[in-house]
Amino acid sequence: MIRILHVSDLHFGKPNIPAQTAALEGTIASEMLDAIVISGDLSLRTRHSEFEQASRFVRKCESQAPTLVIPGNHDCAWWMSPMGVGDYYSMFSRYREHIRSDLEPQLKIPGATIVGLNSSHGIQRYTLTTRPRDLSVVGAVRGRQWERARLAFAMAPANDVKIVVIHHNLLKGKISKRWGIASREIGIVDAALTGADIVCCGHDHEEHVAEVDVAQRKLVVSTAGTLTNRTRGGRPGAWNLIEVDEAVIRVTLYEWNGAANDFRSTRKNAYARRYVA
Ligand SMILES: [Fe+2]
Numbered sequence: 001m002i003r004i005l006h007v008s009d010l011h012f013g014k015p016n017i018p019a020q021t022a023a024l025e026g027t028i029a030s031e032m033l034d035a036i037v038i039s040g041d042l043s044l045r046t047r048h049s050e051f052e053q054a055s056r057f058v059r060k061c062e063s064q065a066p067t068l069v070i071p072g073n074h075d076c077a078w079w080m081s082p083m084g085v086g087d088y089y090s091m092f093s094r095y096r097e098h099i100r101s102d103l104e105p106q107l108k109i110p111g112a113t114i115v116g117l118n119s120s121h122g123i124q125r126y127t128l129t130t131r132p133r134d135l136s137v138v139g140a141v142r143g144r145q146w147e148r149a150r151l152a153f154a155m156a157p158a159n160d161v162k163i164v165v166i167h168h169n170l171l172k173g174k175i176s177k178r179w180g181i182a183s184r185e186i187g188i189v190d191a192a193l194t195g196a197d198i199v200c201c202g203h204d205h206e207e208h209v210a211e212v213d214v215a216q217r218k219l220v221v222s223t224a225g226t227l228t229n230r231t232r233g234g235r236p237g238a239w240n241l242i243e244v245d246e247a248v249i250r251v252t253l254y255e256w257n258g259a260a261n262d263f264r265s266t267r268k269n270a271y272a273r274r275y276v277a
């Protein structure tokens, strides 16, 4: 049994709720976890002070389990290089200084291959939208990025569970009705064609766990909620626990319970694994 804690959108700075972060840190310190996945939006406005807090959280995670972290759109200083003008990497200089230099890390643990892809590129030709407020919000995963995941999975043991991590929600938000990545439904097909069993994502600030059946593959999508006061529809803060054994992928939702001052498991989703060793 592999146990992976998936959290997203901590937004250190004003939106972050310290009691929720502290409770999650307690869980991370006490649970036996094989990996921790943080799917972006660690800061609000790429401020040093926000990334310093985020960095402390990431170090605590790393001290307990192998940790994969990728940036979100709020970790990307899009104004440094809009529309491809200037140095692309200047948008991530603070993220790279405080969190990770690698924007697309991969993590191998026994039984699992996890590939991070950066879906946050600021404002680019390929992220343009008719909604002006969304200019720096929409994400994209380009063909060569999906290919990177496909190659990593092709080289991984056949019975490994294969996980792609992106920031933007792969599925249309239930409340927001918004797509995270510019390619919309095509992105779901692209993700399935990598050979992934699971996609971890966030961004929408609403938890959403589902299995999609596309391109003759089944794909479990774990969209984590947020640990901030910016949840959608006044929902509680939330994160997901992913458990995988030879036959089943289980994703359990943990939601904030104010009375308990802690997260409580509220919903379990179980899906048959497509490839069994
Ligand atoms: Fe966010």
Ligand SMILES: [Fe+2]
Pocket (backbone or CB within 6 Å): 041, 072, 073, 074, 167, 202, 203, 204
């Ligand atoms: Fe986001």
